[in-house]
Amino acid sequence: MERELDYDIVVIGCGVAGTAAALSAAESAKKEGRNLRIAILERTDYDHRGGNSRWTASYMRMKNIDEIADNFVEDMMAFSDHFSDREYIETLAENAGSTLRWVEEKGVEFDYLPTMFLTSSRPRLLPVGGGRAIIDTLSRRAGGLGVEIIYEATAWKLLLDDEGAVNGLMVRVKGGNSLQLKVGAVVLAAGGFQGNQEMMAQYVGRDAHKIRTVAEGGLYNKGEGIRMAMAIGAKGVGQFDSFHAEPVDPRSKREEAAVMTYPYAILVDKNGNRFVDEGISTVDEQYEAVARKIFYDLPDHIAYMISDQKMYNIPNYERAIETDKPAIEADTLEELAVKIGVPADQLIATVESFNAAVQPGEFHWDKKDGKQAVGIAPAKSNWAITIDKAPYIAYPIVCSNVFTNGGIASDTNGRVLSQDDDVIPGLYVAGETAGLYYGKYPGGTSVLRGLVFGKRAGEHAASYVSSDKKLGV
Incomplete structure (x- = not known):
């Protein structure tokens, strides 16, 4: 029965x-x-x-x-x-x-x-x-x-x-x-x-x-x-x-507000210091490690992507920025530092030392190009381009939890x-x-x-x- x-x-x-x-x-x-x-x-x-x-x-x-x-x-x-x-x-x-x-x-x-x-x-x-x-x-x-x-x-x-x-x-x-x-x-x-x-x-x-x-x-x-x-x-x-981690813009309330253009830029912590090789590999293979590092290693669990107007020359860059918030822009690095709350002297020093470390070579946005920044810690393995064309731009980035x-x-x-x-x-x-x-x-x-x-x-x-x-x- x-x-x-x-x-x-x-x-x-x-x-x-x-x-x-x-x-x-x-x-x-x-x-x-x-x-x-x-x-x-x-x-x-x-x-x-x-x-x-x-x-x-x-x-x-x-x-x-x-x-x-x-x-x-x-x-x-x-x-x-x-x-x-x-x-x-x-x-x-x-x-x-x-x-x-x-x-x-x-x-x-x-x-x-x-x-x-x-x-x-x-x-x-x-x-x-x-x-x-x-x-x-x-x-x-x-x-x-x-x-x-x-x-x-x-x-x-x-x-x-x-x-x-x-x-x-x-x-x-x-x-x-x-x-x-x-x-x-x-x-x-x-x-x-x-x-x-x-x-x-x-x-x-x-x-x-x-x-x-x-x-x-x-x-x-x-x-x-x-x-x-x-x-x-x-x-x-x-x-x-x-957990599976992803770097996102904390200002945005939309789903998956990812910022995936950072391999073409630099990432700094709230004190203005770089902390990672932004170009160590293709972005789909390294973004999770970067997001985790932001949460586990950085003060206040936040980083900032720093770039300039050359980012807008990268084909389809809009696809890699899924936040609905605009970039933070400024005519000088000092002004940008004030806007994002980072010590201006240190941010300027970080960008200048990075620019000096950028090596000659051909930039290829769509593949690992071997264009490096050397003699600094951490070095940058690919997509190293100088940051010197104002207005300068920044995006805040935090770690998000995709799933446990x-x-x-x-x-x-x-x-x-x-x-x-x-x-x-x-x-x-x-x-x-x-x-x-x-x-x-x-x-x-x-x-x-x-x-x-x-x-x-x-x-x-x-x-x-x-x-x-x-x-x-």
């Missing part, structure tokens, strides 16, 4: 991973002739749904829609210093192309669109319309198969049956009331914990509350999915004390693992709630893995709740 359920499958989170999980579960059930009740719980209202996914451009580390970038697996492993799960990454690589084709079949278009990385060293395929297009398309398709989306509802506790399988979920709805749902399986796809100041302080450390989220969607990622799973013995993986790295361990089907690496029956995880990354983030993989493992988790969850054991046969 079948036991009574409110829902066969509940997906927590309406981002790319959650919508992929719900749709794939619904499709799997339809294919098998099953009539499963599936719901997505979303803590926000309709206009804010999707967490980080809603705001991201969704770069994909792909040569094309069918082929992953060269050295995909080895790069991801190397960036993590080989702490990441190789089998998980290999599964991602093997299923990336077919998953994107699945998304395309639902109505999402992919193309090579302009990015903010003028010197990108890896291919970047994007969905037309970004992450929001994926969410809107997959959720619409899921709705057509009967999937419900319940807004302004936050899951806060998982319940287990006598055998340790997930069979219930506590949900708090708008207004504060809590209710209990009887469920067959749960897919955790609620993002990381960048919107939770207490968890940020616990894992990332001092002043973590000062790290702004890169987009509004990150504020809704409160970490309950991670905490609920850990409360029933789930294993944590990924570097909990770190720590999350829940799972197998390649998205099934959550215990501390003893046993599967916790009925519990799945995908997207940023699942831990994976350590060290340096391999760009263009986060949305991709959310889709791949969201789809796989949904398919497996549908099979699990349709099994003889779950039906009571």
